[in-house]
Amino acid sequence: MSDILVRGGSMDGTIKIFVAVTKDLVEEARKIHKSFPIATAALGRTLTVAAIMGQNLKNDADSVTIQFRGDGPLGNIVAVSDSKSQVRGYAVNPFVDLPLNKNGKLAVGKAVGKGDLSVIYDLGMKEPYSGRVPIVTGEIAEDMTYYFAKSDQIPTAIGLGVLVDTDCSVKTAGGYMIQLMPEATEKTAEIIEEKVRNAPSITEMLEKGMTAEDILFFLTDGFDMLVSNETVTPVYKCKCSERRMRNAVISIGKEELKRIIEEDGKCVVECQFCNSSYTFQKDELLKMYELAR
Numbered sequence: 001m002s003d004i005l006v007r008g009g010s011m012d013g014t015i016k017i018f019v020a021v022t023k024d025l026v027e028e029a030r031k032i033h034k035s036f037p038i039a040t041a042a043l044g045r046t047l048t049v050a051a052i053m054g055q056n057l058k059n060d061a062d063s064v065t066i067q068f069r070g071d072g073p074l075g076n077i078v079a080v081s082d083s084k085s086q087v088r089g090y091a092v093n094p095f096v097d098l099p100l101n102k103n104g105k106l107a108v109g110k111a112v113g114k115g116d117l118s119v120i121y122d123l124g125m126k127e128p129y130s131g132r133v134p135i136v137t138g139e140i141a142e143d144m145t146y147y148f149a150k151s152d153q154i155p156t157a158i159g160l161g162v163l164v165d166t167d168c169s170v171k172t173a174g175g176y177m178i179q180l181m182p183e184a185t186e187k188t189a190e191i192i193e194e195k196v197r198n199a200p201s202i203t204e205m206l207e208k209g210m211t212a213e214d215i216l217f218f219l220t221d222g223f224d225m226l227v228s229n230e231t232v233t234p235v236y237k238c239k240c241s242e243r244r245m246r247n248a249v250i251s252i253g254k255e256e257l258k259r260i261i262e263e264d265g266k267c268v269v270e271c272q273f274c275n276s277s278y279t280f281q282k283d284e285l286l287k288m289y290e291l292a293r
């Protein structure tokens, strides 16, 4: 099954649901970062929810950034999506290896640790809008659910899953997000809560061969649902360029640039999202020095 993101809503407008299949996207992230299974799962879950949240952005230039700053061995985890669900991300230390947790699952929560979770919306305005909450479990889905309840005050159910194969490649990955609008009744909330509680995990549903649309209808069974016929393919795509990297180097300021020119004579910058490296030679650095503040 190729990657896909489907959106739906109840006829009465009180339920919004997104279901994403993100296997190829997460596998691409794994290959770029050469990540071990725990990082593949942690980053894969974060990239998946970012891709879903990208669907709530309006303009091409808008972006949403999710940042887990935990004290666990993975270090910070960052995922960014645009409005087309083109995502990129990284975990600072992708080579973490921990024993499985007591449920026999990858110990993602332990690898993330305690700390905080920020969500930053860059909507082309002067100041990006952001919210921050403490990390609850580090398992990503629970933390994002808590974020929506606390920071955005939207009752939200989120399921995220990445199944890593024995050869460390990604076997299945996906996620869903169900949100209740303020007009939703108590009864609707109860029914959805129960469906989510009793549903198999997202990876189990995908392993059974359910499509994104099957999962959408399964989780909202009993409600009249409309599915958007506009299909979205979430992808891993870095947006770095020489121009962006040049600007980043210029932004470190005259003093630091002077030090680099004198001590190193050149500057190599690596993109954290795709590991591409950009080298700026001395003559270029001198020009950049003129532009720096």
Ligand SMILES: [Zn+2]
Binding pocket: 238, 239, 240, 241, 271, 272, 273, 274, 275, 276
């Ligand atoms: Zn890049």
